[in-house]
Amino acid sequence: MEEVVDQSLREMRDTFASGRTRSVKWRKTQLEAIIEMVKDNEDKMCDVLFQDLGKHSTEAFRDELGFVMRSATTALNCLDKWVVPKKSNLPLLFYPSTGKVISEPYGTVLVLSSWNFPISLSLDPLIGAISAGNTVLLKASELSPNASAFLAKTIPSYLDSKAIKVIEGGPDVATILLKHQWDKIFFTGSPRIGKIIMAAAAEHLTPVTLELGGKCPTIVDHHSVSKDMKSVVKRISGGKWGSCSGQACISVDYVLVEKSFASSLIEMLKPMIRSFFGENPKESGCLSRIVNKKHFQRLARLLNDPGVQASIVYGGSMDEEKLYIEPTILLDPPLDSEIMNEEIFGPILPIITLRDIQESIGFIKSKPKPLAIYAFTKDENLKTRILSETSSGSVTFNDVMIQYMCDALPFGGVGESGIGRYHGKYSFECFSHEKAIMEGSLAMDLEARYPPWNSFKLTFLRLAFREAYFKLVLFMLGLKK
Secondary structure, eight states: OHHHHHHHHHHHHHHHHHTGGGOHHHHHHHHHHHHHHHHHTHHHHHHHHHHHHOOOHHHHIIIIIHHHHHHHHHHHHHHHHHTSOEEEOOOGGGTTOEEEEEEEEOSEEEEEOOSSSTTHHHHHHHHHHHHTTOEEEEEOOTTSHHHHHHHHHHHHHHSOTTTEEEEOOOHHHHHHHHHSOOSEEEEESOHHHHHHHHHHHHTTTOOEEEEOOOOOEEEEOHHHHGGGHHHHHHHHHHHHHTTGGGOSTTSOOEEEEEHHHHHHHHHHHHHHHHHHHOSOGGGOSSSOOOSOHHHHHHHHHHHHSHHHHTTEEEOOOEETTTTEEOOEEEESOOTTSGGGTSOOOSSEEEEEEESSTTHHHHHHHTSOOOSEEEEEOOOHHHHHHHHHHOOOSEEEESSSSHHHHOTTSOBOOOGGGEEOOBSTHHHHHHTEEEEEEEEOOSSOOOGGGSSSOOHHHHHHHHHHHTTOHHHHHHHHTTSOO
16 A cells, blocks of 8 residues: 555656646646536435435435535636735835735645545545645545445546545555655544644644534524524424434534523424434434444443433434434433533434523533534624634524535634634635745835944834834935934
8 A cells, every 4th residue: 555655646746746737727627527527426426325324315415416516616617716816915115016925736635534424525625625736635534435435436537547546445544644745634534533633744744724523512592582493493403413413523512502491492303303204213214324333332332321311301212233323312411421521423412401591601611612603592692792702613693504515604613623724715725825926126225124234224114114104204304313
């Protein structure tokens, strides 16, 4: 495998050095090919997503195929604007110099994708890297083996195989890849692995984007949204169980609600779950499965904690053979339990009760910074407090998860939930180095820049750095000391 990696790197670096990937025409050709690849292989992609995760084809299109086609189309339509150098308005102090910023590709990029959305989390970063003009090596996740094999087989048939490569394998392959020097590393996965990626990148001072996760809280202010509770409950249910069975970094992790309303909320959630997945969710074709036995056993361990078991108010049944965990609701599980201190990443929803919904701010602040905060409220004061007193990758009011789909907004975490951002133009920026260009004039010179130093030059510089131009003119005319 080391020889394969070495050869791939040499070929990608040679391709980048040739300048081929800097061409806007080349970039557009690759983006068009990605769109064509998804259109040509929609059924196959849906099949591998079902095999790996039990995803329904509609869910697969919404969260992965459709998302990728939209992302590639946006990049294709906007690329001409993105690559235009940005003129800088320089202060008068630097006249007659001019300045601009140009976006240049980093070079050869490593993308390490995740298993929960194995098509979109592989192809969407690829779209950004290609848009910026890089060569790319993609390592798809071994935990979604059918999707990984599909990408490894199909991508070379559509994209420039000397510039874009796919390697399959597990942690041993990732270790080999991380020993090499890359111009940029993009990783999607857990904070634990993110730390390993960052440590490896530090060996070569390689810039990284880490798309991680965390426990995304959802605040329900029933006082201000009482007339809209059906929509609130539907959106929470969709955000918890309707996207990869809760195996999403932006999934609703837990709900914060006033104690007086908790029972009502739970009684509204129960029929909503049944409306999504029927009386027997195990037989539903709309509920994704847990990715593998290791992750199933992790979730089972969280649920089997005696304190957590005692808090189950709905669901809780499991079938390891079918990798099935019933949509489950917990009411006030112990706050020191493992389930309340690690990202759940599964179909289990804790409801945490508070005396007053304003206490949700302090609760969230006591935890690591999440990837997203969701809040169902029309209370402008509460909204202001959430925005000003908490820190998170994003905040969404009165909905969940849709911020991820909107490529007009940057997507990324902060602190333990991630470093950097992407989507839309932000993906182009993620994989670009913004280079400052300044062009001076030889027609005139500023003597105050050069030795020998004296009090006249010092006074001139003081006024110049303060941009006190009127006083500077008076000083030069001898009218001010």
